Amino acid sequence: MVGQERRTRSYILTIVGIVIAAYILFPFYLVVMNSFKVQADIVASPIAVKGASFGQFITNLKAVINNSNFNFWRALFSSVVITVISLALLALFGSMAGWVISRNNKTKWATAIYMVFIASMIIPFQVVMLPLVSTFRDAGNFVGVPMLSTIPGIIFAYCGFGGAMTVFILTGFIKGVPYDLEEAAAIDGCTPEGTFFRIILPLLAPVITTVTILNGMWIWNDYLLPSMLLGLNGKYKTLPVAVQAFVGSYVKQWDLILTAALLAIIPMIIVFLIGQKQIMNGMIEGAVKG
Amino acid sequence: MNANSASRKLLSLICLIGGAVMLVVSLVMDFSGSGTSYRGALLVIGLVALLVGLYLFPTLKYHRRIIYIIFLVPLLFTFVVTVIIPLCLGIFYSFTDWTGIQYTQFVGFGNYISMFQDPQFIWSILMTFVFVVVNMILVNLIAFLLALLCTNGIKGDGFFRAAYFLPNLIGGIVLGYIWQFVFNNVLINLTKTSLLVQTKSAMLAIVVVYIWQYAGYIMLIYITGLTQVPKDVLEAAQIDGANATQTLFQVKIPMIASTFTICTFLTLTSAFKQFDVNLALTGGTGSAMFMGKYLTSGTQMLALNIYNTAVSKNNYALGQAKAVLFFIILACVSLIQVRVSNSREVEL
Numbered sequence: 001m002v003g004q005e006r007r008t009r010s011y012i013l014t015i016v017g018i019v020i021a022a023y024i025l026f027p028f029y030l031v032v033m034n035s036f037k038v039q040a041d042i043v044a045s046p047i048a049v050k051g052a053s054f055g056q057f058i059t060n061l062k063a064v065i066n067n068s069n070f071n072f073w074r075a076l077f078s079s080v081v082i083t084v085i086s087l088a089l090l091a092l093f094g095s096m097a098g099w100v101i102s103r104n105n106k107t108k109w110a111t112a113i114y115m116v117f118i119a120s121m122i123i124p125f126q127v128v129m130l131p132l133v134s135t136f137r138d139a140g141n142f143v144g145v146p147m148l149s150t151i152p153g154i155i156f157a158y159c160g161f162g163g164a165m166t167v168f169i170l171t172g173f174i175k176g177v178p179y180d181l182e183e184a185a186a187i188d189g190c191t192p193e194g195t196f197f198r199i200i201l202p203l204l205a206p207v208i209t210t211v212t213i214l215n216g217m218w219i220w221n222d223y224l225l226p227s228m229l230l231g232l233n234g235k236y237k238t239l240p241v242a243v244q245a246f247v248g249s250y251v252k253q254w255d256l257i258l259t260a261a262l263l264a265i266i267p268m269i270i271v272f273l274i275g276q277k278q279i280m281n282g283m284i285e286g287a288v289k290g
Numbered sequence: 291m292n293a294n295s296a297s298r299k300l301l302s303l304i305c306l307i308g309g310a311v312m313l314v315v316s317l318v319m320d321f322s323g324s325g326t327s328y329r330g331a332l333l334v335i336g337l338v339a340l341l342v343g344l345y346l347f348p349t350l351k352y353h354r355r356i357i358y359i360i361f362l363v364p365l366l367f368t369f370v371v372t373v374i375i376p377l378c379l380g381i382f383y384s385f386t387d388w389t390g391i392q393y394t395q396f397v398g399f400g401n402y403i404s405m406f407q408d409p410q411f412i413w414s415i416l417m418t419f420v421f422v423v424v425n426m427i428l429v430n431l432i433a434f435l436l437a438l439l440c441t442n443g444i445k446g447d448g449f450f451r452a453a454y455f456l457p458n459l460i461g462g463i464v465l466g467y468i469w470q471f472v473f474n475n476v477l478i479n480l481t482k483t484s485l486l487v488q489t490k491s492a493m494l495a496i497v498v499v500y501i502w503q504y505a506g507y508i509m510l511i512y513i514t515g516l517t518q519v520p521k522d523v524l525e526a527a528q529i530d531g532a533n534a535t536q537t538l539f540q541v542k543i544p545m546i547a548s549t550f551t552i553c554t555f556l557t558l559t560s561a562f563k564q565f566d567v568n569l570a571l572t573g574g575t576g577s578a579m580f581m582g583k584y585l586t587s588g589t590q591m592l593a594l595n596i597y598n599t600a601v602s603k604n605n606y607a608l609g610q611a612k613a614v615l616f617f618i619i620l621a622c623v624s625l626i627q628v629r630v631s632n633s634r635e636v637e638l
Contacts, residue, residue, distance in 0.1 A: 006443070010443055010444065010445065013439060013442055013443075013444045014444050014445050014446070016439065017439055017440075017444050017446075017447075017450045020436070020439075020450075020454070021449075021450055021453040021454070024453060024454055024456065024457060024502065024506070025453060025456070027468050027469065027472055027502075028456070030468070030471065030472065030476065031468055034471075042475070043475065046471075046475045046476045047476060089364075093364045093365040093368075094365060096361035096362070096364070096365070097361060097362050097364075097365040097366070099361065100358045100361045100362050101362075104358070113362070113366070116374075117369070120369075120373055120374075122620055122621050122624040123373060123377060123617065124563055124593075124613075124616060124617055124620050125563075126563075126565075126593055126596050126597070126613045126616055126617075127377065127380055127610075127613040127614060127616060127617040128372070128373060128376040128377050128380055129376075129613075130380065130383075130390065130600050130606055130609060130610050130613070131375075131376035131377075131379040131380040131383060131610070132372060132376040133390075134379075134390060134391065135371070135375055135376050135379065139371070142320055143316070143320055143329070143330055143333050144316070144319075144320070144328075144329040144330030144331075144333070145330035145331075145333065145334065146330075156368055156371070156372065157368075157372045159364070159365065159368040159369075159372075160368035160369045160370075160371060160372025160373055161372055161373065163365045163368060163369045163373075164369070164373075167365065191353070191357075192353065192354045192357045192358075193345075193357050193361075196357075196361075217459070220461070221459075221460065221461030221462070222461070223461060223462065223463045223565075223566050223569075224565060224566075224597075239461075240461045240463045240464065240566075243463055243464055243467065244463050244569075244570070247467055247570075254471055254475065257467060257471070258468070258471065261464050261467055261468055264460075264461075264464045265460055265464060268459045268460060269456075269459070272452075272456070272459050276452055279459075280451065280452070280455060280510055283455075283458075283507060283510065284510050284511055284514050287507075287511050287552060287553075287556055288511065288514070288552060
């Protein structure tokens with residue numbers, strides 16, 4: 001009898017779960033369905049399948065991709081380049097700095113640097129964004145390296161902003177890597193830099209994955225920083241900035257807006273389907289450690 | 291290559307001298323104001339050459355120290371330029387009449403006084419606090435219930451976890467527009483007028499969207515906490531005759547108290563910084579009567595208010611002063627968080 005009761009309860013819970021999942025996934029259904037329709041059909045019956053055709057999807061897609069405000073391929077390219085290079089540099093520089101800090105954690109200077117990094121994690125972007133733009137503009141003009149509206153400039157900013165959290169998580173992990181390993185390598189005649197790149201860095205793979213997922217979710221979806229540093233009408237736009245610029249120019253053209261939203265969502269969904277477990281675990285670890 | 295080989299010495303010397311020369315030349319160009327376009331490239335190459343020269347410097351005694359410096363420089367340099375310098379400048383600018391490009395005079399606490407005379411700003415603060423509190427309670431409650439659902443022998447819990455987490459993958463701007471469509475074109479068939487028109491219902495709409503986006507993520511953290519409750523403790527409770535409700539309230543919840551602390555502060559700070567959904571969903575619009583004045587930005591929260599003050603209304607000094615206040619509030623919240631989690635750790 002107990003087994004019977006448990007089975008009924010499991011069924012009821014599963015049904016509740018399905019209802020909630022349907023509610024959560026419903027907006028995604030709307031986006032997909034309505035990007036297959038013309039504006040008139042969307043307004044008349046936003047939920048129905050009626051009026052959806054593949055031909056219309058291609059038409060919407062062409063209109064959005066070729067739109068001069070959205071410029072999908074260009075935005076996708078900028079987003080990918082900015083995210084990938086920032087993540088690679090953050091992982092490399094972060095583990096280098098984290099290694100130095102954790103191997104000198106008894107000295108005052110290393111402790112001071114570490115404390116500054118940790119304290120800076122509470123700084124919200126809003127308090128630095130306005131002076132950041134002016135600093136980048138002035139510094140760029142002064143030394144002749146354009147920092148505003150350029151991809152190297154925004155990658156530089158992401159390295160600076162992601163640095164604190166990256167170093168924090170990496171230092172915590174490197175402290176647990178036994179020092180004996182490095183001493184053995186040193187006795188065998190390995191240089192400090194050789195020890196780091198050949199022995200320490202490969203050991204950091206799991207924690208670098210975590211850091212990369214956390215930073216990746218942030219950088220890919222970030223709106224405020226690229227909108228300030230690249231500008232809404234700049235030469236380069238990331239996907240969120242492009243969506244904002246696009247919607248700003250077509251207030252109620254839902255067929256185009258929803259198709260643009262679909263295009264902006266797809267890359268992240270593909271990445272999620274591939275690395276579902278790692279992404280969810282990475283997000284949990286980041287929250288628990290941060 | 292041996293540390294003392296002649297070729298290495300030579301290379302190090304060339305790099306050091308070459309790098310220094312390039313640096314000096316480009317800096318001279320900067321200060322003399324000659325606008326040659328290659329001076330930036332010269333500066334970057336000079337810096338890299340200096341670091342390479344330092345790396346190859348023929349010494350065994352100081353080699354480790356040099357490596358430490360080279361390893362720290364890239365991250366520290368970007369960090370100082372993008373965080374520390376703007377933060378100091380920002381606090382400084384908030385006491386001046388800064389226009390985003392230059393400042394002419396100090397105004398003391400003028401910006402701080404004038405922002406508290408603006409009903410719109412005080413309204414934004416109130417709305418933000420209401421939003422943060424409502425959101426913190428609802429997100430945690432719903433996320434915890436979802437976590438219980440996913441850990442209670444439900445079939446296909448992997449799918450449900452992934453589905454509930456899915457909205458968290460998508461940025462607030464895109465989400466905001468998708469939900470604007472939902473409220474204005476789909477739900478309007480039920481509600482007659484769009485929820486986004488009235489200030490109160492629009493705030494509710496922002497809360498709904500935010501829960502939709504965030505509850506799945508917080509749920510994952512609760513699931514981790516719940517599955518880490520030791521099995522033997524649960525068995526002991528069962529043997530003592532505790533039913534499911536008693537186990538939940540008297541064993542599980544006290545045992546994951548630290549998870550509650552983490553999630554509470556995570557939702558608190560993220561709701562406080564909320565900008566993207568606010569911008570894309572309502573754009574801050576909505577009418578309200580407050581302090582005897584008619585406001586047109588009823589759903590504008592703090593982060594959006596700062597952005598609009600500086601970027602849209604072009605009042606950089608005032609926006610910066612508001613941002614400093616924003617920073618102070620967040621810093622206080624973080625300090626309280628550290629206090630709370632430390633006292634918890636002592637108890638355990």
